[in-house]
Amino acid sequence: MSHVVTQSCCSDASCVYACPVNCIHPTPDEPDFLTAEMLHIDPQACVDCGACVSACPVDAIVPESKLTDPQRVFLQINADFYKEERPRPLLAKVIPATTVDQGRPPLRVAIVGSGPSAMYAADELLTQPDVQVNVFDRLPVPYGLVRAGVAPDHQKTKQVTRLFDKIAAQKGFEFYLNVEIGNHLSHNELLENHHAVLYAVGASSDRGLDIPGADLPGTASATDFVAWYNGHPDHADDVFDLSHQRAVIIGNGNVALDVARILTADPEKLAATDISAHALAALRKSLVEEVVIVGRRGIAQSAFTVPEFTGLMALPDIELSVGPDDMILDPATEHADALPHAVEQKLKLLEALKNRDHVDVGSKRITLRYLLTPTAITGEDHVTGVEFDRNTLVDGDGAAGIEPTGDTETIDTGLVLTSIGYRGVPLTGVPFDERASVIPNDGGRVLEAPGVYATGWIKRGPSGFIGTNKSCAQETVGKLVDDFNNGNLTSPSADATALDRLVRSRQSAVVDRAGWHAIDKAERERGAAHGRIREKILDQAEALSIINAAAQAKSARRRLWKASH
Template sequence: MRHIAVIGSGPAGFYTAEAALKTFGSEVRVDLIDRLPVPYGLIRSGVAPDHQSIKAVTRRYENTASDEQVRFFGNVTVGQDVTVEELRGLYDAVVTCTGAPADKRLGVPGDDLPGVIGSAAFVGWYNGHPDFAGLYPPLDGETVAVIGNGNVALDVARILAKTPEEFAGSDIVGHALEALRLSKVRRIIVCGRRGPHQIAMTPKELGELGHLARAAPLVDPAAFPPIEGDDMLDPGQRKSVTLLRGFAAAGGSDKPVIIDFRFFSSPVAILGTDRVEGIRLEHTALDADGHAHGDGHTVDISCSMVVSCIGYRSITIEGLPYDEKAGRFANEEGRIGGIGSGLYCAGWARRGPTGTIGTNRPDGFQIVEEMAKDLPDAQGKQGGDGLARLLGERAVNAVSFDDWRRIEEAENLQARDGSPREKFVDLAEMIAAAQPA
């Protein structure tokens, strides 16, 4: 019997487990190990709470987890409760699928001031991630700057702009919903160092901004190149630019909240002494290769908070080589340490934070294909039984998938009207809810 340990139970982890079941059939056991007592990673704590249709993919993951050949070990931290070397001794292969949960720094003066928040932290706050439940973002000012021109920046802007009523049907956590209800934010400035033709925003997310109850997008018509250039874009990007042109033509709105797009604007400093008081933006221009360069012209804008949506990094794990420059684990086509090491990585831990949730599926299958070449035969290792014994000896309270179902049931029962669930944001409460009645 082959035994495979998958570190991380987000999309990459589940797709890797699915691939292992389909590749090796009845001759494999897969154990998903997660430091949180709850599975699904980015789906639970990264996907916007008002995008419930995307979260429906967890039904597929649940089918995988329900297979008798798959086990879930939640509340287990690799590198603390068990080492990578110990996992190598217990399993034929160890696949790291921990994603990229850490924010990249802005890298400008003042980026360490209170009120500068990375998108992983801010999204984790309104999604109920235990690491960020005590964030308390400063929503007491009129203006917030959001740095980035991707879908995460749009999610942050949309969440800041919505009315409490517009969160009906979402699973935004109660503490965030109440904070947003009391928010004084009336202008959300979305800054991008390049122009409309270079955005990474998709039409669905952009289109939502045109249908908000109390907020409207504002775009400067001067930011656009000649309209003939739109024909050179791929269909999705052309739709996005068409939406932006429509926002520009509308010329704003009398709605009380404005989402103000500032293209060709790059942050060069965060202003303030004890907290964020403003941001300095430098105007940029594109060179022949499409790279943005500052032209020396700056503008200072008062704001109370800066949310940086410029990318993510994987978190290091002792015993695994790490590529500091790329912000992910050092690997060659998903192998860590070369053929025969038994160590692999998949998803964002392998590629960096690129692609969609679905991109991780072919990634997981490719890793398992390589694994089948490297490890044609089982090595008679203990697998999950050995891990369970080791964790028991160390008094680690591992959470099973049945335990997770009890947590899920408790979250569903405590949901406010119209919401699918109210997530626990405290680890001790999660562990308590996991216990059999």
């Protein structure tokens, strides 16, 4: 019997280092680690010790005997990864923590952003004594896309915030939330008050769809829709028209699958999650019965990952289908001697989906379409449909290429959501590569900007998963500490208390670590009162009132303690 990695795998590799028999791959030492959609346990080598279960931050590893019926497909997915012998390092080398020169003044680092890449970087820095890490975010709440991007019905994945809470509780860590760099503080002011500034701001902009009608009401980005149902403060007042029976999502990555799943889910099954109250109310009134997910290339180029699609297939009350006319392989895939593991698994799943008996399990359905390029969004005052060119697959010098066939198709819809990729955005005072949409860097060290570093998507582009940011952060922090030890970083111009005074003079509504704890506690308590995981507080004035009340209560307790002692 073995343990099995299941859907919520975050790929942070904690399990790899915990495993005593080297049976979890790919490891960070191996070239396919950065592109792997999940980690896999070798069923022949696993000794069933359970060390990986304790190490996993998202409860993705399950003993074979405890797999649920929908999870049993992962037995074969894990086993298939090892069907061909692969060279393996003797054991994944534990990457030693960077060592800060204790003969120098204590290292002080500002991190801009508070998502996974920021928190993993903070954790790496705080392995050393006396290091001070100040995490800045323009939002009043932390954790970035884990809070505002991961779907509310994926609570296991969101459990990684428990790890982030532990990181934030370490000595030397402080939050400066609700503080916008470029508004309340400048980049240069951050540099003046720290040895280094590390940007971990992600890729916060969408790639646009440049076709006629793309600006019609009823058209939006899937990213905005995700932010809306997750209670992102910037999108609390957004309105999406759910009064039509069909929605179309252009793009077929994991975000597209998330959005389709939320649009077709039973709202009462979402009610116990942390979905925003306004989104839940709108979904309860929704008339959407079908979501069509459209990709312009073939099935082998599906952008979604195996775990996400496996989870979608397992839903008992959604009719999921793919048209037989779309089940076409490009020449390069069809004639390949061997396929990457993820591609092979996707093709198996799609073939199984095509061949399984389709029973009308309810009124909601998700349809996968391929080989369609959008050419126009139709409508006058509102979206009425999307026009597509039909493509054919061709050999593009050993890769999959497409050419239009001349055939066209229109899909009627009242809601179009685009999900075709992400872009980083420029930051005032920081170098930026417009073509690649990243901060130009060498292993995280920003080019031509001494003392400035980058990690996460703003460093490498929108690739990888939550846990991939761990190894990414280790590389960047290694460069930063080397520069500090070699005397290449300028010391702060004032002490840490001066920075705190400066921030509060510019933004009186700053949310520090204690303030976030107060918001977090209130959200959990409100959620528990209504049978929910948490009820997110979106009104800033209300959040600040909660913070102030908590601070006053703490002061009162201190006065009582002093009076009694």
